[in-house]
Amino acid sequence: MRQFLWANFRLLAISMFLTACNQAVGAAQAHWPQSPSRMDLPTPYGTLDIKTSEYIYESKLRLDEADISPKIEGLLNITYAFALPNAQAALVSINDGNNICPISYRWVIVHSKGYSVSPAFGSCSAHIKVSVSGKKFTLQTPNSQKPDKIDVYVYDGKTIKQRTSSK
Numbered sequence: 001m002r003q004f005l006w007a008n009f010r011l012l013a014i015s016m017f018l019t020a021c022n023q024a025v026g027a028a029q030a031h032w033p034q035s036p037s038r039m040d041l042p043t044p045y046g047t048l049d050i051k052t053s054e055y056i057y058e059s060k061l062r063l064d065e066a067d068i069s070p071k072i073e074g075l076l077n078i079t080y081a082f083a084l085p086n087a088q089a090a091l092v093s094i095n096d097g098n099n100i101c102p103i104s105y106r107w108v109i110v111h112s113k114g115y116s117v118s119p120a121f122g123s124c125s126a127h128i129k130v131s132v133s134g135k136k137f138t139l140q141t142p143n144s145q146k147p148d149k150i151d152v153y154v155y156d157g158k159t160i161k162q163r164t165s166s167k
Contacts, residue, residue: 032127
């Protein structure tokens with residue numbers, strides 16, 4: 001009888017531990033929302049789209065079926081898009097297959113005179129939060145080296161500034 005009770009106690013303890021771990025993982029995942037994903041973005045200034053390839057990391061970003069320059073290539077997603085008074089902004093996630101730093105990002109601003117592309121940036125993570133305030137686009141992502149820190153990237157249409165803050 002004593003062995004039976006001890007086995008039940010151990011089973012209960014393990015179940016409680018797994019439930020607590022499951023809730024912690026769920027809470028961590030809820031902190032970083034799933035990014036939207038689209039393959040094309042019609043705008044008043046042209047259609048931004050991703051031309052897929054048979055090889056997954058060779059998809060290309062295009063505007064009106066012409067490749068963007070500088071070349072944006074890899075496993076691509078148009079994750080966020082924002083309408084501006086005289087332009088359309090799109091955040092593009094780029095996975096180039098590199099296992100050490102698989103994800104980077106670029107802002108693409110499409111307007112009546114063409115487009116502009118930000119330098120690549122990011123902390124190698126697919127977990128992001130994006131917001132816009134005026135003409136500033138902000139991306140927050142976990143710091144790749146310090147789990148208790150958040151990297152914040154702010155793009156003003158010309159330059160990207162990066163800072164690290166506490167969670």
